[in-house]
Amino acid sequence: MTATDPEFVADCIRRILAGEKHVFHELIRPCERSIYFLLFSILKSETEAEDVAQETVIKVYQNLDKFRGDSQFRTWVLSIARNEGLGRLRKITNRREDSLDAETDEQTGDYTPAILTSWREIPAEALEQKELGNLLRKAIEGLPEIYRNVVLLRDIEELDIRESAAVLKISEASVKVRLHRARALLQRELAPLLKAFTPAKRRWFGGRT
Amino acid sequence: MRIDCKHVWEHISAYIENDVDPQLRADIDRHLETCEICSAVLDSTRNVVILMADDRVFEVPAGFSERLHARIDRELKEPTDPKP
Numbered sequence: 001m002t003a004t005d006p007e008f009v010a011d012c013i014r015r016i017l018a019g020e021k022h023v024f025h026e027l028i029r030p031c032e033r034s035i036y037f038l039l040f041s042i043l044k045s046e047t048e049a050e051d052v053a054q055e056t057v058i059k060v061y062q063n064l065d066k067f068r069g070d071s072q073f074r075t076w077v078l079s080i081a082r083n084e085g086l087g088r089l090r091k092i093t094n095r096r097e098d099s100l101d102a103e104t105d106e107q108t109g110d111y112t113p114a115i116l117t118s119w120r121e122i123p124a125e126a127l128e129q130k131e132l133g134n135l136l137r138k139a140i141e142g143l144p145e146i147y148r149n150v151v152l153l154r155d156i157e158e159l160d161i162r163e164s165a166a167v168l169k170i171s172e173a174s175v176k177v178r179l180h181r182a183r184a185l186l187q188r189e190l191a192p193l194l195k196a197f198t199p200a201k202r203r204w205f206g207g208r209t
Numbered sequence: 210m211r212i213d214c215k216h217v218w219e220h221i222s223a224y225i226e227n228d229v230d231p232q233l234r235a236d237i238d239r240h241l242e243t244c245e246i247c248s249a250v251l252d253s254t255r256n257v258v259i260l261m262a263d264d265r266v267f268e269v270p271a272g273f274s275e276r277l278h279a280r281i282d283r284e285l286k287e288p289t290d291p292k293p
Contacts, residue, residue, distance in 0.1 A: 022285065024281060024285065025278055025281060028281070029274075036269050036273060037267060037269075046270050050270060050276070053273075053277060054276070054280045057277060057280070057281060058284050059291075061285075063291070111218070113218055113253075113254070114250075114253070115246055115250070132266075133267075136266050137266070140261070151261065156261050156262065156267055161226075176222070176223065180219075180222035180223065183221070183222050183254055183257065184218070184221070184254075187250065187254040187257055191253040191254075191257070194260075
């Protein structure tokens with residue numbers, strides 16, 4: 001039984017509602033990383049994201065009896081996190097949600113990839129270098145909000161397309177379009193930079209020659 | 210069917226997700242065999258996707274989990290009123 005298993009979730013909730021409150025720690029643990037990063041992607045501030053993450057888990061705890069089990073627990077939790085995050089964002093920026101949504105359907109934009117004539121695998125050791133992580137984080141933070149959220153859920157937290165659509169309350173088709181554009185933007189920005197991390201000679205496993 | 214580079218780029222993300230129909234996949238594969246540019250675009254996009262999924266790239270702030278669970282403990286001991 002894994003932590004995202006519906007049976008595990010149902011069992012935890014039953015026990016918490018029956019008075020074994022401490023079980024909530026175990027129930028929320030598998031979700032906390034995703035909560036934080038979703039909020040960071042909305043709020044772009046570590047302190048705000050952490051603060052709203054705490055508010056989110058308290059809200060989840062207080063509303064646990066309302067979880068019906070017809071969606072995945074994580075999806076439900078992340079929907080709450082998103083609402084809380086957008087609420088905080090409105091407070092901070094005084095922007096209404098539809099002004100955020102207005103960014104959604106931009107049809108224009110250049111999604112032409114960076115053209116490189118050769119590409120090599122980034123070696124695992126390179127990931128230990130802080131610089132590489134910084135490049136990626138900066139590139140993702142620089143994405144327009146609607147693309148950042150999709151990338152965060154699908155590529156960083158590895159939710160599937162259906163779950164990502166449920167959290168963001170958009171269609172699966174929109175998730176796919178945004179994901180495609182986000183990845184295209186990231187490839188264009190990052191590919192030339194990441195080349196610096198690739199070894200000069202060695203061809204990577206499974207690489208095309 | 211022969212497809213051009215732009216056509217391939219439009220489907221790169223779906224291709225990585227394995228979400229293209231078999232005919233299109235075959236067309237793209239055939240194009241990739243001879244097009245070094247598209248192969249590099251595909252590989253670099255895929256690399257970006259792989260890197261993003263690596264837990265070492267994105268870490269929660271130090272002490273985040275401890276502070277979160279301490280906050281939960283306070284709520285379990287002395288419940289606050291639910292906010293609307």
